[in-house]
Amino acid sequence: MEKILIHEVGLRDGLQMEKDVVHTERKLAWAEGLLGSGVDVVQVGSFVHPGKVPQMADTDDLFRRLAASGRKPEAVSLSGLVLNEKGLERGLACGVELLCMGVSASETHSRKNTGMSVAEATRRIIAMAASAERAGARVQVSVQSAFGCGYEGPVPPERVLAIVQALLDAGLRSLSLADTAGHATPDDVERLYARVLAPAPDVQWACHFHDTYGLALANCYAALRAGVRCFEASVAGLGGCPFTAVAGGNVCTEDFVHYLHRTGRRRDIRLEPLVEVARDVAAFFGREMPGSVYRTGPIPEPAAAPSGR
């Protein structure tokens, strides 16, 4: 079986939803904990205008300090989200190994986020991805709102497939479907991935599920069944901010890793450093986080031999 990969995105997708700005030293400590767990990619931040998202103002600094620290294991990549050409320049200047970009399948979401139509945003992202690859970076492009949109509601699969086709035609081979609003059901997930995976077997497909309505782990299971092997997740389920009307963090990294351990799908990611970071995240924000395993601990190994008859 192909190896399952974990792309930890809590420091970016989780923290950008929080009201409290986390200081750089603490982010570095969390990043080092995550890097030490053996997850495959750690997303450190987004290259967005600091006036717009103050939580991400230290992204360049974080990349430079992590590179200088010598604490990043060879096998783990750092990723950063870039939203525009300026962000791309900054990301390349920081030597980011994996640059993540996205285009929304929802017209309303696209216009609110970028001021562009889906078609315009798709062309722009394809051009940015080409620049990044020419500069030697790896690129992943996500289709956001792929399973529904908080503004528009249902998003027809055909709209997602058209964007995917444009990305494939442009030669992109690392793609993700993102359930930005958390509207996906596992039934949707199996159906949509079946349609995108079949015609593009050489693509590395990722998934990104928000847990707004409690289905994120079910959606991961459905994605696994459909053949997806790369999972974006947030430590402690970060992003489930209780102060927003519709709270929905990403699927919780350590809960999913615990599941991978239990099923033997992957055992070499260490749970303890993830649980430690999750506990520190909960202590920092002073509230219970969405994750389960950081509270319960993993299922203990049996103390005695299994019972007789």
Add this chain to the structure above:
Amino acid sequence: MEKILIHEVGLRDGLQMEKDVVHTERKLAWAEGLLGSGVDVVQVGSFVHPGKVPQMADTDDLFRRLAASGRKPEAVSLSGLVLNEKGLERGLACGVELLCMGVSASETHSRKNTGMSVAEATRRIIAMAASAERAGARVQVSVQSAFGCGYEGPVPPERVLAIVQALLDAGLRSLSLADTAGHATPDDVERLYARVLAPAPDVQWACHFHDTYGLALANCYAALRAGVRCFEASVAGLGGCPFTAVAGGNVCTEDFVHYLHRTGRRRDIRLEPLVEVARDVAAFFGREMPGSVYRTGPIPEPAAAPSGR
């Protein structure tokens, strides 16, 4: 497609884990809310010694008052859990329509719970079920700890299959597998139900998942895929008591019903009364409950027509 059934068990399985005793008037209000939602069965309590589980001391009273109130819709059944012959007598005296009984697949759990071996407990439950059926009640028998045990760890599927065979041989046709400790993964669920469903197509199979490690909804999805049509669930995800070392309520009723709505698998159960009870439960216990939808509300219907191209 065969109709999916919801058996709401929060008033029993949820409340018995709580330290605070809920007064009868409030339980009645919650029961009436649940009955009004259109779920198929509402479990009102267990017939256990009130000295052992003070939270269940008013079970007989609740059944009598619900019967007298005239508020129970014809289509909805009331169920009660019986643990021994004395409880069975009490349940029959209250006219309970569905009597639920269980036997554990774990020797340690069985001995701690009943003082009997699995084999002894199985014989006893078969005898009790026969009495109940002779008295005109419907009976459901659960195999507890079917996916693992908090004391023993893994429970071999063969042990579950042997109990199931004994129950089938005794003529029982309404059975449930219960993940008492929350150890099940969706992979386990698909595998085990495939093995029990195939040889017994005339049995109504139910499932009962605790959300200890975040997988309860994923397990429900797996059970659905495997052909299970009856789901035990707790309003608000009751039972996830934060004061126990390993917290794990049942899968949350309104979250699962929301999923059924979204997928069109079943739409006639009303979400609002479930959400109202869940909010009142959270207010009563003064803490956030595990459920998602009672906090977020359901996904709104799209306000405008889907966007253009």
